[in-house]
Amino acid sequence: MTAESRCIVVVEDEALLLFTIADDLRQAGFEVLEASDAREAIVHLERRADVELLFTDIDLPGSMDGVRLSAVVRERWPHIKIVVTSGKHRPDRRGMPEGSLFIGKPYLPGPLARTIHGLLP
Amino acid sequence: MSEDEARSEELLRRIATLEQALARSEARFRAFTDAVPHHVWTSRPDGMLDWFNPRVYEYSGARQGELDGEGWAGIVHPDDLAAAAKGWAEALVAGQFYQVEFRLRRHDGVYRHHIARAVPIYDRSGTLVQWIGTNTDIDDQMRDAQALRQSETRLKLAQYAAGIASIEIDIEAGTISGSEAFWEMWGLSPREKAPLAMFEAMVVPEDQHLRSNARNRADGSASPSAEYRIRRGDTGEIRWLARHIDFTRGITGTPTRMFGVIQDITERKQAEARQEMLTHELEHRIKNILATVSAIASKTLRNTDLDSAREALAERLRALANAHDILTFRKWTEASVAEVVESTLSAFAKQTTFTGPSVSLDPKKALSLALAVNELATNAQKYGALSVEGGRVEVLWRIDDEAAGGPQFTWSWREIGGPEVSPPTRQGFGTFLIERVLASDFGGSVRIEYAPDGVECVLTAPSPTPLS
Structure with missing residues (x-):
């Protein structure tokens, strides 16, 4: 991890998947904040002003799913890039927050890390 | 010839005439009755x-x-x-x-x-x-009448069994009549006939375009089959109906009547929706399993040689498959702690004991516990109590209702009689899985102690209450 390691938030309710991808992304050089639901993700975003990207599952427990979380992030933190993932079908255009990217499950850590690098300025 | 004689002769002649008439009448009667x-x-x-x-x-x-x-x-x-x-x-x-x-x-x-x-x-x-x-x-007529009655009864029974009602529409009058089942289907009391407009108003607004209308009834272009939803007259319940009709035409070819059958297909529609939902759910579940397998493989293959990884991966997938078996048996609603522990430790049944109350786990916790128990057992088989003949493992769990902050679940794994234990030199998949994943999935904390006389692992978490 370098001094310029970029900060991202990963939201996934399956702990095994969350910790695995978080560790993989850390190894790829990112600073990763883990969240298992939308509420935890928003807490991270409110505390840290340097978060540059949100990587979230669409199916999340609780009242806010990944699509609604993305919409909130798009409105409150418009500079944050958004990548959404799901085991289900890709949502149609209206279901996706503007400017966000979709990656289907299961994803590979290498290509995901490269995609995230590519999105950050 | 005296007057008497003449009268007598006249009488005889009249008798003869009468007899002839009688004979003719008799002959006619016989001829008729013969024919x-x-x-x-x-x-x-x-x-x-x-x-x-x-x-x-x-x-x-x-x-x-x-x-x-x-x-x-x-x-x-x-x-x-x-x-x-x-x-x-x-x-x-x-x-x-x-x-x-x-x-x-x-x-x-x-x-x-x-x-x-x-x-x-x-x-x-x-x-x-x-x-x-x-x-x-009258034997043939009676037989025919009976056959007709039977046929009608059979038709009625078949319609009843299939939930089919018969209908007949008078196109010009704009009225409909139907069998008893027809009125029941729409939640109306049976009557001789009723205006079509009354039924048309009961079709839900979204399906109004699917039913027949005055124009396509009059010109005979109404679709022979239609499916639409109605709001029942009595309960207000939404039901799906399918109707099939044919036209009867007058001498000029103008449609005069429509007759046919109508069936409540709500159950079929619901089954179709369920089927679609299940397909989506299955797809989601398969993708999730693949994601889990992918994460396990990724973690397993890191920092280890290929031969150990191959064996470890097979073990981990077996533990995952076992947990899936239990969950499939339970229709993916829940699994008990005892089931998960017993199934995962079945290869070590002689050296393991487990005791605890009945506690249900949701699928996520059940999978997580199965994977954690597999890691503990694999480790014990390699380095711990399950690597020697006299060694054994005690698995205990309990629910403490009196705990501050609500009922608490404590689950422990204790190895006894194994070789002397030394802490592992690096953090492997097992530690990752137990300390981070298991703790997180149960919303609690995990402590692993590498005491010299045996490994001890304790999970402390709020009582797991699966959504039923």
Whole structure:
């Protein structure tokens, strides 16, 4: 991890998947904040002003799913890039927050890390 | 010639004329009764039958004279005889038209239904002189009528069993009539007919375009099959109906009536929706499993040689598969702690004991615990209590209802009688899985102690209460 390691938030309710991808992304050089639901993700975003990207599952427990979380992030933190993932079908255009990217499950850590690098300025 | 002689001669001539007339009448009667397909018979005023036309003998196979008097009773079905005799006796007393139904035995022994009728013949002075009777074979008609009744009953039963109602629409009048099931289907009380507009208003707004309308009924272009939702008249419940119709046309070819069937297909529609939901759910679940397998593989393959990784991965997938078996058996609702522990430790049944109350886990916790137990068992088999003959493992769990902050679940793994333990030199998948994943999935904390006399692992978490 370098001094310029970029900060991202990963939201996934399956702990095994969350910790695995978080560790993989850390190894790829990112600073990763883990969240298992939308509420935890928003807490991270409110505390840290340097978060540059949100990587979230669409199916999340609780009242806010990944699509609604993305919409909130798009409105409150418009500079944050958004990548959404799901085991289900890709949502149609209206279901996706503007400017966000979709990656289907299961994803590979290498290509995901490269995609995230590519999105950050 | 005297006056007397002349009168006598005149009388004789008139008698001769009368006799000739009588003979002609008699001949006509015989010719007629020979020609008709019916049985014809005559009876004396006292009810003793004295003549039968050839049809009777042909039918019954009786010899001449055999049916005379009360002999006819011999070809009447025994079960019908009492009623026939009673009716005949009453007719004789009243001297009035007689009609009765009975079965008559044919020459081959087969009984066929007949209707017998008899009329009394009176002379000029009003004295009953004779009865003339006929028997008409109604067996075929009765059979047809019965077949028709049966056919109608069968149709009704079939419609009832299939939940089908029949309908008929008078296009010009704009009215509809239907079987009892039809009214029931729409949640209305049965009546003879009702205006179509009443039914059209019950079709839900979204499906209004699917039903027939005045225009396409009048020109006969209404679709023969349609499916739409209605709001039932009584309960307001939304139901799916399917109707199939055909047109009856007048002489000019103009549609006059529509007739057909209508069926409640709500259950089928619900099953279709369930099927679709299940397909999506299955797809989601498969993707999730693949994601889990992918994460396990990724973690397993890191920092290890390929041979160890191959074995470890196979073990981990087996533990995952075991947990899936339990969950599939439970229709993915829940699994008990005991089931998960027992199934995962089945290879070490002789060296393991487990005790605890009945605690249900949701699928996520069950999978997580299965994977954690597998890691502990694999480690114990390599380095711990399960690597030696006298070693054993105790798995205990309990729910502490008195704990501050709500009921608490404590689950522990303790190894006894194994070789001396030294802490692992690096953090492997097992530690990752137990300390981070298991703790997170249960929303609690995990402590692993590498005590010299045996590994101990304790999970402390809020009591798992799966969504039911």
